[in-house]
Amino acid sequence: MLKPGLRLKSAVCDAEIMVIKASEGDDLTCGGVALAEAPDKVDGDPGEMNGCLIGKRYVNEAETVEVLCVKSGDGSIYYNGAELMTKDTKKLPSSD
Amino acid sequence: MNIALFLQMAAEACPDRRALTYNGEHYTYAALYAAAKRAAYRFSTANCKYVTLIDVSSPAVPIALMGAAMAGIPYVPINYRLSEEQIVPLLDRIEPAYIILGAKEATYSRDSGVTQDSSDFLNEVLTGDYIEVKWNEDPTAVAVQLFTSGTTGTPKAAILRHEHLVSYILGSVDFMGAEEHEATLVSVPPYHIAGISAVMSSIYACRRIVQLANFDPAEWLRLCAEESVTNVFVVPTMLTRIIEELRFSDFEPSDLKSLASIAYGGGKMPVPVIEQALALYPNVNFTNAYGLTETSSTITLLDPDDHRTAIDHDDAAVHARLGSVGKPLPSVELEIRDDEAKQLGPWESGEIYVRGPQVSGEYEERSVLDDDGWFPTRDAGYLDDHGYLYLSGRADDVIVRGGENLSPGEIEDLLHQHPAISDAAAVGMPSEEWGEVVALAVVKTRGQEITEDEIRQHIREHLRSSRVPEVIHFTSELPYNETGKLLRRVVSEWFRIEGD
Incomplete structure (x- = not known):
């Protein structure tokens, strides 16, 4: 079950994510393989290896699922079979 | 979810970048991360329920903050300017504690916990074996407990959980958003929410922190120039004294060549002071930030464009925005309400209520949030037609x-x-x-x-x-x-x- 704050690792690359927003279901994959807390390393699906970048936030189209990439990797993050997109956030001036 | 994530990510993405400068010494993100892990190990093996620091700013501040977070122990910085009679009752409320003390402080020897000089603490955590720490990801764990300044009686202990602080930083700071040359001068004290948020924001932006232990306008200007500081945060009295120093010393406004951004807050800024500052530094970005301890720092911003529009505007209503604290952050809702908690319209003055994931509104296990999650700030103010917030003081005032x-x-x-x-x-x-x-x-x-x-x-x-x-x-x-x-x-x- 996905819940905010959960840290998950990719089974196919170095990527790590933290769940920011979760909804029903838990079908979150990286490089075609389920993300997990301590996965055994396997080869990824070459079609789902576009990479993810540290510091980027990824969301589904409805913005019901959001994850933060906390370590870059070669795999890309999918939720329920659809690739997550990077979230555009309004750039704010530094206030502290 | 844990605020230590910010330091872990910075150390992962740019381990060799300078994270901190103190007294001319530099520390990289990798060095701070390793030190925080050693600190976490010490804290968790000391059988303490709190970590407290009673000292001026130093590298011990981010290391103790992040180390306590990794160890899953609340970090409770205490105002080192308080008298011994004021500090002892606070220490009684956080027993047993791992106490990190500045050199000038009384010894505060306690029957329980650990008391350590901050220079000894730094020596121990900055070198030594590489330690791997597994930390707790519970978002509801307490990250920071701050004793409010007590301008209205016994200090209250405001509680900030990891979820509040993480929401605030993720919602307001771009990871690694700073260029390598950028540096922020932190002159606010470490026991203040602005001191805590400065550490977290800077680490997540990967912007070097330059620490000034005790604010003094001449020293502030010297350090700005010497360290090529790009970003500063000042409270109103600091800005007033800096402007005075510029007027009466040999230091010229143009000596601060690197300065790109001045953020201010922490108290009501008199409009004439900000007008003078804008005239002295027309090319600098000014940002007014309004926030409270209980809201994890900033909740509204008057941004640099707002300042530029307001300063030269003929329309008095637009010019008056220099006295505004701006608009809420995207993740913060804000309302003005009357004494019966009924929402008021533009220009009607009442109490400011806020809601959002960064808003804790909680003191020592007692939340003051209402049933719908709104926090009554006890600050009074009003909104104009365009949603700009103006403060009129504490509701109690x-x-x-x-x-x-x-x-x-x-x-x-x-x-x-x-x-x-x-x-x-x-x-x-x-x-x-x-x-x-x-x-x-x-x-x-x-x-x-x-x-x-x-x-x-x-x-x-x-x-x-x-x-x-x-x-x-x-x-x-x-x-x-x-x-x-x-x-x-x-x-x-x-x-x-x-x-x-």
Whole structure:
């Protein structure tokens, strides 16, 4: 079950994510393989290896699922079979 | 979810980048991360329930903050300026604690916990074996507990959980958003929410922190120039003193070549001060930030474009925005409500309520959030037609004269504009006839004269007659705490004594 704050690792690359927003279901994959807390390393699906970048936030189209990439990797993050997109956030001036 | 994530990510993405400069020494993200892990190991093996630091800013601040987070122990920085009589009761509330002490502090030896000199702590954590720490990801764990300044009695302990602070940083800071040359000068004290958020924001932006242990305007300017500082945060009293220093010293405004951004907050900034600063630094980005401890720092921003638009605008309403604290962050909802918690419209003054994932609104296990998650800030203010927020002071500071609510801020704002007045504070004074009347403390501008009658006349001309003070007291300076908050209670005392 996905819940905010959960840290998950990719089974196919170095990527790590933290769940920011979760909804029903838990079908979150990286490089075609389920993300997990301590996965055994396997080869990824070459079609789902576009990479993810540290510091980027990824969301589904409805913005019901959001994850933060906390370590870059070669795999890309999918939720329920659809690739997550990077979230555009309004750039704010530094206030502290 | 844990605030230590910020340091872990910075150390992952740019391990060799400079994270911190203190007394000319530099520390990389990799070094801080390793030190925080060693600190976490010490804290978790010391059988303590809290980590506290009673000292000025130093590398011990981010290391203790992040180390405590990794160890899953609340970090409780305490104001080192407090007297021993004030500090001991606070330590009694956080037993057993791992106490990190500055060199000048009393020993505070306790029956339980650990007491350690901050230089010894630093020596121990900055070198040694590589330690791997597994930390707790519970978002509801307490990250930071801050004792409020106690301007209104016994200090309350505000609770900030990891989820609040992580939401605040992720919602307001771009990871690694800073260029390698950028540096921020942190001169706010480490026990203040602005000191905590400065550490977290800078680490997540990968912007080098330059620490100034004790604020002094000449030292501040010297360090800005020497360390090629790009970003600063100042409270109003600091900015006033920096401008004065620029006027009376050999230091020229142009000596700060690298300065790109000035953020300010922590107290109400007089409009003339910000106008002078904008005139001195026309190419610098100014940002006004308003927030509270209980909201994990900033909740509204007046951004650099707002400042540029307001400064030269002919429309008085737009120009007046220089006195506004701006608009809420995208993730924060804000409403103005009356005494019955009914929402008010634009220009109607009432209490500011906020809601959002960064808002804790909680003190030592007692939440003051309402059923729908709104936090009553006890700050008074109003919104204009465009959603800009204006503060009129603490809700508790409102002067009630014959049933009419008077805002001290309205009177003070008017007097700040007067060339013969450099500072003013309006407080309520008990009155048999009216319940309360206005009492005014005034600081005259150096070399200028103004009489009590002239002040009364000036207020009568611009505001309603109920605002005219019953008593005026001239003084050489007003009492502020070190983060720029006017100590109204002290000003009220003056009039109580005079009245006796």
